[in-house]
Structures are given as C-alpha cells and as structure tokens.
Amino acid sequence: MPLLEIRNLKVEFETASGPFKALDGVDYTVDSGEVLAIVGESGSGKSVAMLALMGLLPDTATVTVDKMEFEGRDITKLSATDRRQVIGKDISMIFQEPIASLNPCFTVGFQIGEALKVHTDLSSSDRSRRVIELLEAVGIPEPKGRLSSFPHQMSGGQCQRVMIAMAIACQPKLLIADEPTTALDVTIQKQILDLLLKLQEESGMGLIMITHDMGVVAETADRVVVQYQGRQMEESDVLTLFESPKHPYTKALLSALPENATGDRLPTVSDFREFLESEAKKVSA
Known part of the structure; x- marks a missing residue:
C-alpha cells in the first residue's frame, strides 16, 4: 500500500472571466522513503495539486x-478535526518564499513551537528544548x-531553514517541498537540498x-511526474526520464538545459510552444 495515492485530481477556479481548469485529471503515488519530483513550468498546476491535498485552496x-x-485512509471523508490531525502532523509542507510564509509579528521560536x-x-x-x-x-x-x-532579522536561507524546522517538527511521514530553493543563491540552494535529502533519509x-x-x-x-497546463504528460523513474x-514536452524541458545546448542559442520551452499546444489539444480531444 502506497503512503499517498491520488487518482484523477481535478481543480477548477471561478474567475471573473469564467471557470478556469487548473488541474485536469492528474495522478500521484508516493511510497515511504521515496522522493517524487513534480516538474513543469509556472502555471502547470504543481502547487495547486499539493494545496488541494492540504485543504488550503480558496473557496x-x-x-x-x-x-x-x-496510509489507506480516505482524506476526503475525514472530519475537519481528524483532517487537521493528519495535515500538519503526518503530512507537512514547506511553502514557497519563506519570508512571506513566516509571520513577521512572532519570533521564529514561537512559530516553530x-x-x-x-x-x-x-x-x-x-x-x-525541542x-x-x-x-x-x-x-x-x-x-x-x-x-x-x-x-x-534572518537571511533568506536561514528563514528557509526555519520553515523546514517547522515542517519536520512533528516528524511527518510525508513532506512536501514547494520550490524550496527559490530566490536563494546557488551555494545556499545546494545546502538546502542536501539538508532535505539528509532529513528524508534519516527519517524514512x-x-x-x-x-x-x-x-x-x-x-x-x-521518480518524476511531468506536468503541462494542468495535465500529466509523463511519469517515470528519474534515470529513464533523462535517458x-x-x-x-519532457524533451523540450531537457533540451533547454545548458549542457544540452547544440548551437549558439540555448533553446527554451517557448520554442516548442506551438507544437506543445497542438499536442495538448490532441490529449484533451
């Protein structure tokens, strides 16, 4: 039995211009001790999916x-009280932009506590003491x-570490890290990633x-899930994905890596936009 299993997740927002479909039938499975990456450009629905799991989407x-x-329990059927016991304790999340996520009016000690x-x-x-x-x-x-x-009073990297401390405070069984290295310099990014993997390996x-x-x-x-415009394009183990x-769309993402450059100009996903749009229409049809 997987630790987390989500099947055919759809999320739609009501906007002034009408309904907007942010997710259109995505699936996720995560086992204990496994690292699942959800990858895709901004607007592909990566964060929306996890906020739906956490119950943090707006009305x-x-x-x-x-x-x-x-763990075999249907989260959607839990009472509000029971769901709060799972979310924040057994399932925890590190949000983007730690300075925006931390409350400026309270000390970091109070917020972790x-x-x-x-x-x-x-x-x-x-x-x-904890x-x-x-x-x-x-x-x-x-x-x-x-x-x-x-x-x-703390740097961006230190605030990110505080967010991680908050997330692991109750020894969660599943940790979600949403762009955990955004806006950090390269050295700090490496330190944060190493820290997350160390904590994950130690706790399982x-x-x-x-x-x-x-x-x-x-x-x-x-393992990797690749998303584009709210749809799941591909899922595989990491070695297969790169090889x-x-x-x-996955090929477009990989071709945009500096080490894969073949000409004077590095390609971008935008270069493949017309083709990808046609592929997306085929999928929706």
Whole structure:
C-alpha cells in the first residue's frame, strides 16, 4: 500500500472571466522513503495539486478526485478535526518564499513551537528544548539565541531553514517541498537540498519535491511526474526520464538545459510552444 495515492485530481477556479481548469485529471503515488519530483513550468498546476491535498485552496476552487488516500485512509471523508490531525502532523509542507510564509509579528521560536503545541503533548519547557533541537538540526548557528529572533532579522536561507524546522517538527511521514530553493543563491540552494535529502533519509519519510528545475530533479528524485497546463504528460523513474524521455514536452524541458545546448542559442520551452499546444489539444480531444 502506497503512503499517498491520488487518482484523477481535478481543480477548477471561478474567475471573473469564467471557470478556469487548473488541474485536469492528474495522478500521484508516493511510497515511504521515496522522493517524487513534480516538474513543469509556472502555471502547470504543481502547487495547486499539493494545496488541494492540504485543504488550503480558496473557496473559489472546486476540487474533485476519484481517490485521495494517505496510509489507506480516505482524506476526503475525514472530519475537519481528524483532517487537521493528519495535515500538519503526518503530512507537512514547506511553502514557497519563506519570508512571506513566516509571520513577521512572532519570533521564529514561537512559530516553530506552535506546531508542537497543536500536535503534541509536550510541556512548555520541553517544547522549547525541542525547538532548539530542530534549529540545530537544520543548521541554524547558535540556535538558543535565535529563539527570540524575528523573520526580518534572518537571511533568506536561514528563514528557509526555519520553515523546514517547522515542517519536520512533528516528524511527518510525508513532506512536501514547494520550490524550496527559490530566490536563494546557488551555494545556499545546494545546502538546502542536501539538508532535505539528509532529513528524508534519516527519517524514512516520503518527500514530494515541486520544482521547475530539471537539475534539482536529477539531484533529488527517485521518480518524476511531468506536468503541462494542468495535465500529466509523463511519469517515470528519474534515470529513464533523462535517458529516454517519451513526451515532447519532457524533451523540450531537457533540451533547454545548458549542457544540452547544440548551437549558439540555448533553446527554451517557448520554442516548442506551438507544437506543445497542438499536442495538448490532441490529449484533451
């Protein structure tokens, strides 16, 4: 039995110009200890899918799904109370742009401690000790002194580490990392990816990595789902994807990598847009 199984997930938003279909029948399966990468350009529905799983989409969204099970439990049939026990504890998410995700009015120590307060029976003193352990685990220097720091007093990389500490506070069985290296310099990106993989290997949790960066996919993933305009184009193990991609969109993504450049100009996905649009119409037909 997989850790997470989602079948035929569809999400539609009501907009001023009419309904907009953000996801059109995507499937995901993740096992314990597995790293699944969901890759595609902006607007392909990667984040929307995970927000639907977390129950964090706005009221303007209509979500339909044939199956959404975590450890064999149908998430869609859980009460609000039971779902909160799963989301945030057993399933946790690292959101994009950590500075925007952290509350500027509260210290990082308080914000990490809140997750422990909601989902554990730890006393106040034990929570403080656990927060220090978490900050140390994610590589924050002088963790005890950072308990009283506010997000604006920390760098982008440190705030991302705080977000990771919050996400792993309750030892989740599934961690979702949504573009975890966005807006970070290359050195910090490598440190964050290494940290996530280290935590994943030590705990045996499943990890879903949302990204548009094929380099990140190559470094982290066991299996890959490729999305385009809300549809699932291809799914395979990471080695097969890079060695023999099947779908034209996957080939377009890979051809845009610097190491695959064959001429004076590096191709982009836009160069394949007309062809991809025709392929998408064939799929929808």
